[in-house]
Amino acid sequence: MDESREDRLDDLVEMQLRYLRGQGPPPDVRGLNEDERAEVLGMLEIVEALAGSLPAAPAFEEDPVASRLGLVDEHTRTTHAEVAMDADDPVQMSLRELAARFDENALRIERLPEPLADSAGNHAHLICRSLAEAVAVVVFETDRPAVEDAAPLFRQRPELSAVALCSTEATQATVVTPSELEPCLVPSIGWCEPSDLSWEPLGIALGRHFERSMPQWDRVLRLTMPDTLSDVFSDAAPIVEAELDKVARSRPQLAHKKSARDFVARSEMSVITDIVGRVRARQLPAEELTRELAEMCEAAP
């Protein structure tokens, strides 16, 4: 195929991709002869068949739609996923120790239905799940993988929050998040490429990662509720006074509005300030507030 024809075909393929992503019109194949049109349409059809086919559908037991439809019972899901720990596997033992550090069921170790592969040919068979995290554990045998080797796993399983790269002995490990695969902009420096990885034992590297994201419920429970509205009461008096003064100076024309103005003008500022304080302190529910205001209106001359 000559170069110009090849370039034209590449342009049409790019147009087709943009069209299938809703970013442009469909490719224009007018002006092509019959042979060219057949070739182009065949290629565009291939692009259409492939476009958007990743990420792949999750396994049945892990498919959120299957769960939502009630097609997967908890027993099937658990049985399929639970890992029978191999005591001879340092990685699995390290993960089990890590899970034991947290509250019961806060960290679950599951076996992936199908292994995931990084671009260096290493595989992940296990996934660690917590409330907010799903971390695949990739085990490498010899050479340490680079940070970009984890990219295919995030493409295959977008729900992964991180990938742990770990040696077979679990002595060298690091945790990679999707953001670390991208260059970042540091205002004082400029664009920075993904940084080099730091390596430490699996329990430490992964443990630190989960500790950052695991909710600290016990600390939340020990917090005292601050009284953030404590100054409102002292501020209420001048605010009420200003509003009452505004109403008293108004000149309504309608009779019922004049009555309302007169009622407000005669009201004791201390009574209204007291109501504001009790509402703020949640001592006056809505029904009682309505009743009190109604009684005030009825009692007014």
Place this chain on the structure above:
Amino acid sequence: MTGYDDPLAALHSAWCDGTASDADLFRALAGSMRRSARRAVDITLLERPNEEDVDEALTIAFLELLRNGPGVVNQSLRGLANKIAYRRGQDVARKLIRQREQIDNIRWELEAVTPTAADEEEHERLERLYEQLEECMHELTDAQQDVINSVVRGQESLSDWSSKRGVTYEAGRRMQSRALTKLRDCLTARRDARQ
């Protein structure tokens, strides 16, 4: 009948007999329905689809398929399922557009899915093509597989893909072109072998 065999004919029969469970149907159809729904959301929403939106479209589509029952299938169960998933993907995308633009006073009619044999055949044909292409992916080099998976099957732009791999955009484009040409040649070879 247009002359092709429905690969899920046995499942369709079991569904008609009442011996196929909903889970059996889901297992067989979820993958292709999800791809169809994602394609529809992608092309309608003008942006990368959120998988939760695709999940929603798939859920609605599968329930609709169950509700319609096996009797509405003309000739391809999978073609019908994909057609429904595509339409529901469009609906989910339109609903999102409506919400974002707060268009409450315009009534967007849900497109009624009136299954036709032509619709089923079109979606079945696309799904078969996809299956053959999946098999042909093994003929590509690692780099060619990567560009197809990232740029064509995924949502990465060719310029981003090239930049990450430290090659020029033109080099990335040539890689993509060669990969697609190899896939096309593989398909042609398989068709010729079958004839």
